[in-house]
Amino acid sequence: MTGAVGGARPTKPRTWWKTVVVLAVIAGITVWSSIAIGVDVSAIAENAHNAANTLIQLMQPDYSFFPQTLPALLQTVQMAIIATAVSVAIALPVSFWASRATNPNSVALGIVRFIMNVVRSVPDLLYASLFVTVVGTGALSGIFALVLFNLGILVKLVSEALDGLDRGGQEAALASGASWFKANRQAMLPEVAPVYISQAIYVLELNIRASTVIGLVGAGGLGMLIDQVRTFYQYHYLSLIILEILVIVVLLELLSSFARRRLIK
Amino acid sequence: MTAVTARPTGTGRPGATGPTASGAPQRPSKPLHLGTKVIWVVVTIVVVAAFWSIDISWDALLTLPQKLVHYLGLMFLPPAWSKLPDALGATMLSVAMAWFGTLLGIVISFPLSLLATRGLMPAVVRWPLRGVFAVLRAVPEVVIAVLMLSVTGLTAFTGALAIAIGSIGTLGKWGYESFESVDRGPIEAATAAGASRLQIMRWGVWTSAKPDVYAFWLYRFEISVRASAILGLIGAGGIGKMLVDNIQFRVWDVVGMLMIVVVVVTMIIDQLSGMVRHRIIEGRWELPVVTALRRRSAKRARSESVDLKITADD
Numbered sequence: 001m002t003g004a005v006g007g008a009r010p011t012k013p014r015t016w017w018k019t020v021v022v023l024a025v026i027a028g029i030t031v032w033s034s035i036a037i038g039v040d041v042s043a044i045a046e047n048a049h050n051a052a053n054t055l056i057q058l059m060q061p062d063y064s065f066f067p068q069t070l071p072a073l074l075q076t077v078q079m080a081i082i083a084t085a086v087s088v089a090i091a092l093p094v095s096f097w098a099s100r101a102t103n104p105n106s107v108a109l110g111i112v113r114f115i116m117n118v119v120r121s122v123p124d125l126l127y128a129s130l131f132v133t134v135v136g137t138g139a140l141s142g143i144f145a146l147v148l149f150n151l152g153i154l155v156k157l158v159s160e161a162l163d164g165l166d167r168g169g170q171e172a173a174l175a176s177g178a179s180w181f182k183a184n185r186q187a188m189l190p191e192v193a194p195v196y197i198s199q200a201i202y203v204l205e206l207n208i209r210a211s212t213v214i215g216l217v218g219a220g221g222l223g224m225l226i227d228q229v230r231t232f233y234q235y236h237y238l239s240l241i242i243l244e245i246l247v248i249v250v251l252l253e254l255l256s257s258f259a260r261r262r263l264i265k
Numbered sequence: 266m267t268a269v270t271a272r273p274t275g276t277g278r279p280g281a282t283g284p285t286a287s288g289a290p291q292r293p294s295k296p297l298h299l300g301t302k303v304i305w306v307v308v309t310i311v312v313v314a315a316f317w318s319i320d321i322s323w324d325a326l327l328t329l330p331q332k333l334v335h336y337l338g339l340m341f342l343p344p345a346w347s348k349l350p351d352a353l354g355a356t357m358l359s360v361a362m363a364w365f366g367t368l369l370g371i372v373i374s375f376p377l378s379l380l381a382t383r384g385l386m387p388a389v390v391r392w393p394l395r396g397v398f399a400v401l402r403a404v405p406e407v408v409i410a411v412l413m414l415s416v417t418g419l420t421a422f423t424g425a426l427a428i429a430i431g432s433i434g435t436l437g438k439w440g441y442e443s444f445e446s447v448d449r450g451p452i453e454a455a456t457a458a459g460a461s462r463l464q465i466m467r468w469g470v471w472t473s474a475k476p477d478v479y480a481f482w483l484y485r486f487e488i489s490v491r492a493s494a495i496l497g498l499i500g501a502g503g504i505g506k507m508l509v510d511n512i513q514f515r516v517w518d519v520v521g522m523l524m525i526v527v528v529v530v531t532m533i534i535d536q537l538s539g540m541v542r543h544r545i546i547e548g549r550w551e552l553p554v555v556t557a558l559r560r561r562s563a564k565r566a567r568s569e570s571v572d573l574k575i576t577a578d579d
Contacts, residue, residue: 030365036357036358036361037425039425043418075319077315085315121531125495129498134332134333138321139320140325209403213405226408
């Protein structure tokens with residue numbers, strides 16, 4: 001080893017103990033979590049027959065149920081569209097407020113960002129169950145829940161896009177005596193518009209998914225129907241509803257991928 | 266938005282009709298963008314139709330602010346801190362559910378995403394798998410949990426299984442996408458050195474895809490934490506169950522406290538996981554306050570060492 005000049009390999013850095021520590025921590029958390037939730041493999045084995053029955057029922061969607069699902073389906077789409085429209089309108093000024101690039105006032109910036117962080121960390125279903133108790137069951141509470149849920153996402157994505165923009169135009173506008181509002185309107189808004197529109201489409205897609213679910217707590221739409229059929233274990237109806245959700249989501253995904261490709265071009 | 270895009274043609278057209286009398290250079294007329302305009306009209310019609318057709322009593326809006334203030338007062342003035350230990354216990358259960366579900370999802374999805382990677386497996390294997398991932402992604406976790414209720418009953422374990430199944434869809438997709446987007450160089454080198462398919466995977470693909478994949482796993486854990494709170498709302502235990510029980514019995518001060526707990530815990534887990542993700546991708550820790558301080562002291566140290574070097578050279 002001592003005499004070798006060119007042939008000696010560099011010694012490997014000793015990092016095995018780090019790996020061991022990380023693995024031990026992961027294993028520890030896993031053991032704790034499996035005890036906490038009471039992992040019960042035998043329950044699955046015992047209920048295998050049940051599961052098979054459910055699956056068989058799921059595989060045979062009952063298409064005669066389709067006319068009855070139409071009102072709920074329509075309501076889901078309506079809720080998603082209205083919530084998207086409202087939140088898109090609110091999110092535009094708020095995201096200009098929440099971006100360092102467009103808001104020179106750091107105190108206002110901090111406040112808006114903190115509020116949006118809080119808004120974003122509440123799950124959509126929680127908003128829905130709150131509004132159901134405050135406003136009552138129905139589509140209106142669902143729309144409120146979706147709007148709040150959307151605002152969190154939209155403001156984060158759009159304000160981050162604003163942060164990343166080239167600020168040359170804005171600087172020029174400010175230098176020529178424009179107010180911050182005018183500078184943002186003329187120089188920043190056109191730059192961020194494609195991102196904004198594509199995020200709006202993304203949010204519409206999210207809303208369709210979410211509005212099928214928030215009905216579970218009584219906020220209208222397909223979720224309410226899911227709740228009804230699952231209490232009676234009508235899995236052949238349930239699978240039809242799932243199929244409908246799948247079709248809408250896939251259609252929307254196609255539409256949004258097409259629209260985004262156009263926007264980027 | 267429509268008004269903004271519609272206006273320019275109105276002002277552009279008069280200029281385009283004839284040569285201007287003044288010697289100023291003539292502005293080119295703005296393009297029409299007929300397609301864009303049609304799209305805006307259609308979007309507006311759809312939105313208006315949705316507003317107009319939905320069956321909602323809009324007068325509920327008038328009393329809403331008053332009600333909201335009333336309920337917010339009940340919730341947060343003051344929140345019931347005496348129930349905090351219960352809430353923390355329930356939160357731990359939710360986090361355990363998310364952890365176990367995500368881990369199970371990782372264990373299942375990892376080999377599957379390898380099988381779905383282009384260049385490793387024939388299309389016959391790839392496309393059905395990708396289809397399965399797509400379907401799993403499209404069905405919300407809550408619906409999966411509803412389906413599983415008949416099998417295992419309404420327990421935290423059911424919730425974890427639902428999270429596992431839900432995360433297979435996203436993790437599988439992210440997995441094969443990151444395997445396919447690795448740099449081809451190492452793969453070529455491994456192939457040229459006579460590596461088997463497995464060895465190519467281990468030394469050509471995995472080494473470059475590793476940081477991304479780890480980061481996706483962590484990100485999925487963050488999503489799972491949110492999902493586990495949601496699963497509780499349909500009865501799978503944890504913080505969500507506690508919330509929905511208290512909402513049903515209208516114990517508003519406990520609801521307020523629980524909401525604070527949900528928000529704080531979600532934020533803390535996002536921060537922690539973000540830090541670990543940063544460590545994995547960038548190779549160093551980024552602690553919010555510590556890094557800023559360290560960066561400052563490092564800058565000072567560097568300038569001092571430059572000074573020293575200059576004096577040493579002299």
